[in-house]
Amino acid sequence: MSHNTFGHLLRVTTWGESHGPAIGCTIDGCPPGLRFTLSDIQTELDRRRPGSSRFVTQRREPDEVSVLSGVIADEDDPAVMVTTGTPIALHIDNVDQRSKDYGDIAKQYRPGHADYAYDVKYGLRDYRGGGRSSARETAMRVAAGAIARKIVPDMKVRGAIVQIGEKAIDRSAWDWSVVERQDNPFFTPDADAISVFESYLDEIRKSHDSVGAIIEVIAENVPPGLGAPLYAKLDTEIAAGLMSINAVKGVEIGDGFASAALRGTQNADEMRIGPDGKPVFEANHAGGILGGISTGAPIVARFAVKPTSSILTPRRSVDRDGNEIEVVTKGRHDPCVGIRAVPIGEAMVACAIADHYLRHRGQTGRI
């Protein structure tokens, strides 16, 4: 992965700071002839958008995306864009940046933030809103993911919250239809968890604190054969994609860390011949990937988001001039930034798979 580009044949380059005039990305290597509408992208962006509930930042960003290149209008339906195979530029104006909120922290190093690290790396930093490390950057990932989803025929990539802070969902109650329910601001697939999360996060928020989360992303209808043995393992690239999201500190595939405690007899997913004569797996401890290559079983990835570092509780720190200080991060922040990470995680998984779909087709011609 390059500094601001991810992917190999399908390459997404993002740019923009939280408090600059705009953010954007360029999607290079997209196959020609894909058809999509602006609302295909906007729908995904709306799922990530701030301000949608009291549990996410109150910054008001409409996140209206425009497509500046790489498409032509369909002859019959001008609302349909057809990709031409040239780079697709997506652009979103920032409309609600309030730089003054950040004035007093220009010289302070907020604990848990990248302030100190940026300063020591670059010798200077854009202190407004976390610069590149703002959650705002992730809008472009979601937009790019909306197009990546079109590349792999029939692929379905869905995510859900499985844990917020100390509260885990009941996996036996998993119901995908719950995730997108209007009264569910948490992307939880367990209906009973909604009220649990609500009261838990209200308490967190009122105590001027924040909390982390774990997100699970499942990709279905992924053709077998995508990926490669080692340095381009499908797991490697999904892990890299997810870990590249700000605040993510852990990634796992299939049973992940739990597989360390399993025995070989438990962990090796046994195979049978399915009703259609093709091999099927009787379990999916591997999360749909063996030897770095997709098997046709659902791809299962999970990632951990640390608690939002911007909190209203004072923390001890230092400033640029070497003074010991206390920092309180004002501004409008998510009490659990992990919630909005669900569509972002989906996007990164979709991009990693779509990239490997093209690479597999390129190397082998077998798709």
Add this chain to the structure above:
Amino acid sequence: MSHNTFGHLLRVTTWGESHGPAIGCTIDGCPPGLRFTLSDIQTELDRRRPGSSRFVTQRREPDEVSVLSGVIADEDDPAVMVTTGTPIALHIDNVDQRSKDYGDIAKQYRPGHADYAYDVKYGLRDYRGGGRSSARETAMRVAAGAIARKIVPDMKVRGAIVQIGEKAIDRSAWDWSVVERQDNPFFTPDADAISVFESYLDEIRKSHDSVGAIIEVIAENVPPGLGAPLYAKLDTEIAAGLMSINAVKGVEIGDGFASAALRGTQNADEMRIGPDGKPVFEANHAGGILGGISTGAPIVARFAVKPTSSILTPRRSVDRDGNEIEVVTKGRHDPCVGIRAVPIGEAMVACAIADHYLRHRGQTGRI
């Protein structure tokens, strides 16, 4: 990451199968003027070498490495090699491949193995010993890591087993000197865990089963400022490097998955001014990385290795011709392949950091 290359300015390309004549790698982008001896590499290889205890595969591979390019002999001490800045080729002959062990599984898909995935991807496979997915490939990572360690002045990268199967170490007993003790075949830093692991793995092995493990790698004296905000986060590249090891299914940095359950007030490592006038962190939940950039605190990474898929217990599977079968994997396999993953994990962390050391110097000139 490319298919068989990792790194950007420091690029390592590996080749070779477990049962071919040799394995090797090319290390490109290495700074000129580094000095090392063959034994600097050999020492690391010996730590990973099979056959060193009854808990690892009994395959006998001396893993004698030769350096075929990219160095000149030091004028005063011909045993010292000096890098010239051109690509360094490392080569290890395979001496104990027994392909006949694999003959009867040429058409079988071993559960938990990549056999089926390779076949569906490539339309054919080198069935001898798992091809590229053999643990043998990792020798080249260890060799490359030995050179990467020379690139970052004073950097120390050490790893340890923190869990084998269901048995976790007592972290309060952590003692690095234990890890390299002759009577410790497990790289555990907890002396009391040695006998626990022994009896546990003896039981596993006798029951013709295997088990997974969790490894922790800590890099000290890493200069602050290495990494980059998003797609080249130091965490991202460490995660990619570790996940690219065969059998790895999860990676985390600092508190990792546990950080999901933390509150912002706990997780944000507070800062003070240290005795030397420089900022110090009072805790290291972040694992030495904030916003993708090293902070100067120790880098902490952990990864999970699944149980060895090659086991003597029969498992249900299918073959190439669509028959339902039972598979027993003969051959000489590690009951816990995770043990030998310790030096491999160290090597990948060393390579990722060294690469970012060069990239940081390139972009900023600040080192």
Add this chain to the structure above:
Amino acid sequence: MSHNTFGHLLRVTTWGESHGPAIGCTIDGCPPGLRFTLSDIQTELDRRRPGSSRFVTQRREPDEVSVLSGVIADEDDPAVMVTTGTPIALHIDNVDQRSKDYGDIAKQYRPGHADYAYDVKYGLRDYRGGGRSSARETAMRVAAGAIARKIVPDMKVRGAIVQIGEKAIDRSAWDWSVVERQDNPFFTPDADAISVFESYLDEIRKSHDSVGAIIEVIAENVPPGLGAPLYAKLDTEIAAGLMSINAVKGVEIGDGFASAALRGTQNADEMRIGPDGKPVFEANHAGGILGGISTGAPIVARFAVKPTSSILTPRRSVDRDGNEIEVVTKGRHDPCVGIRAVPIGEAMVACAIADHYLRHRGQTGRI
């Protein structure tokens, strides 16, 4: 080189079509702390801008560039932008696209154009103005080059026309001050060539024809040591950068093709010790590059631009439906597109050198 990105540590990704709403680029990997003003970029863009004389296209594009990310304002002088080390997005709106000019050629393959090639590659094409192959894309190269020039201290990159059609300049009359003279619409360094080119191109234009050109770019004050022996030879990357400009069909370094006819005794630039005690070259047949690495002598590159394919003279061709037709390309085209290639060539040379400056610093730390 990737499909729409060039460079390695300094990476420029361009997007946009001639007849879409805008064009733009992202410059990734730029060192932090560089200082520039908008006019530093605009001045370069104005040198390439259409409509500046009767010898270039009459399309009116102000080419006003905006900087959307990657910089902060200098504290003392807000007109000065300071790079932060994060990706710099540049954006230029298209204001004078007249798509109707292209309506009747939507199905025609214009000889010398990429129409047929695009169609056969992508299965469809954006027929408006040549899509990505329009000269308009090169504005972003020039903008990126303006920033690249800031990376290598004291580097000076200048270009000049040395041949238009059959008319070559008199090299003995070379005077750099002539190149930027207001009454010189040709970037020629030979004052006497101005009137020759004027009458020659007037004749070409009136005969509804076009003609090619050869451009020479010279980079001075390039530190020795930039480049690498083979696949990243400084010559290789300059050649790739220049050849990636639309309509370019040949590239040479130093004596280039003429060196084939030289003898080794003539071609090997002899060395002496200069007044400052450093090695100097007594000739520069090598164009400042030996073994792919800069020597400190001026870098000399030359490239050939084919005649504009859009001409008012009818040419025989075919259309998408398999009919044999005659094509006349209306619209506003340069009679010699090579003229405006001068600042473009400078930009590509500047970018290639700046990229290698950062790579050299990264690998060796010797700068």
Add this chain to the structure above:
Amino acid sequence: MSHNTFGHLLRVTTWGESHGPAIGCTIDGCPPGLRFTLSDIQTELDRRRPGSSRFVTQRREPDEVSVLSGVIADEDDPAVMVTTGTPIALHIDNVDQRSKDYGDIAKQYRPGHADYAYDVKYGLRDYRGGGRSSARETAMRVAAGAIARKIVPDMKVRGAIVQIGEKAIDRSAWDWSVVERQDNPFFTPDADAISVFESYLDEIRKSHDSVGAIIEVIAENVPPGLGAPLYAKLDTEIAAGLMSINAVKGVEIGDGFASAALRGTQNADEMRIGPDGKPVFEANHAGGILGGISTGAPIVARFAVKPTSSILTPRRSVDRDGNEIEVVTKGRHDPCVGIRAVPIGEAMVACAIADHYLRHRGQTGRI
């Protein structure tokens, strides 16, 4: 292009110095299921091999290649290797290195050589035989090219000398069958040029001098649609591949530099409908590439090789210690290194096209 790797989906990484124990390369991304024999590679290597006539270096290198990974033996014919899709490692031992020939030039900078440039870049150098800049490295390109040729069905890539020093061939006498004639040590397609070159080079050699050459490579049966508009133009990547050969100083496609003097009416290859109903070009000024994309017409590339810098005539130079000296390069050198560049050029063109074949299939699925 990376420092020692070329290609994108088909990636070749070379290593080795002229005077080390061996040279080699790794070919990554090769499609699975290709079938070849060792002699397919050896035949190509023999065409480049030194010592085959008095007009090339008398170094005796059998250049026997071995294949160390990435293939399995065909079940029916064990001499046939079948690619598995994993990295193919090729290895050639150096058998005739005579380092003593180079002892006295360890501190001298040979004019025209990279000695000074290496020293200033790396701070040290492997002075034996030019290190990486030795023509020996090109053996691995030829070997890789032999495999690349298998990737594009029916593709035929052939090269020929069109000029040696001041002596150009008569293009109207072009006869491919002449090129491989046993009595033709020059790869010339013009039978009458053989004796001209013989006496010309004998004179050059006896006067202790050397001379350059121009080589033309033509690739036939290249499917239309390969390449990409700008930074991955097929011309760009062919140019980069050819320019990356040591001693190459110029590259052109189709009419190349001559196209600068053409008019648009001459240069735009007109199209008609061929007998099979498909578009055909009535001329090929474009060299088979328009807008960076292959058109189906033959790909035509030409490159210039400078005269061998190692000559027996004394040249003025300096040494590491700042002394002004005279240098005579002993050793066994080609009087015209360009002759052996013919199969090398073919290999680079084959690799560039094969890489784009896979990339085109990956992005578009249209092949």
